[in-house]
Amino acid sequence: MSEVKELTCICCPIGCSITVEMDGKEVKSVSGNNCPRGDAYARKELTAPSRIVTSTVKVTGGDRPVVSVKTASDVPKEKIMDVIREISKVELQAPVHIGDVVVSHVAGTDADIVATAENEKV
Numbered sequence: 001m002s003e004v005k006e007l008t009c010i011c012c013p014i015g016c017s018i019t020v021e022m023d024g025k026e027v028k029s030v031s032g033n034n035c036p037r038g039d040a041y042a043r044k045e046l047t048a049p050s051r052i053v054t055s056t057v058k059v060t061g062g063d064r065p066v067v068s069v070k071t072a073s074d075v076p077k078e079k080i081m082d083v084i085r086e087i088s089k090v091e092l093q094a095p096v097h098i099g100d101v102v103v104s105h106v107a108g109t110d111a112d113i114v115a116t117a118e119n120e121k122v
């Protein structure tokens with residue numbers, strides 16, 4: 001049975017309105033996107049949605065109490081809460097540098113959590 005879904009592309013600030021025709025779990029057509037990234041985004045969003053997760057992690061002995069972190073790659077949407085729960089349990093010791101791996105394979109995914117800011121020892 002055919003079904004039409006409407007999405008807004010989040011790949012750039014233009015935010016194209018995309019229409020996707022689905023046949024069950026299969027994408028039949030994508031329209032409304034102004035570039036191939038929108039096509040790829042819509043197909044992935046409706047078959048295997050995933051996101052970059054950003055958060056903060058506690059730091060002791062540093063110039064700030066937390067450091068910002070993010071997943072180094074997308075994680076499946078259904079794993080986002082597990083990722084956030086795991087990040088919330090982490091506590092780092094300063095110094096922390098941009099790109100430091102804070103958690104490997106967070107919540108059983110392929111993604112690492114990496115620091116996105118500096119936190120110097122005081």
Ligand code: SF4
Nearest residue numbers: 009012015016035038
């Ligand atoms: S389809 Fe292309 S132009 Fe439109 S919002 Fe997505 S990335 Fe931007």
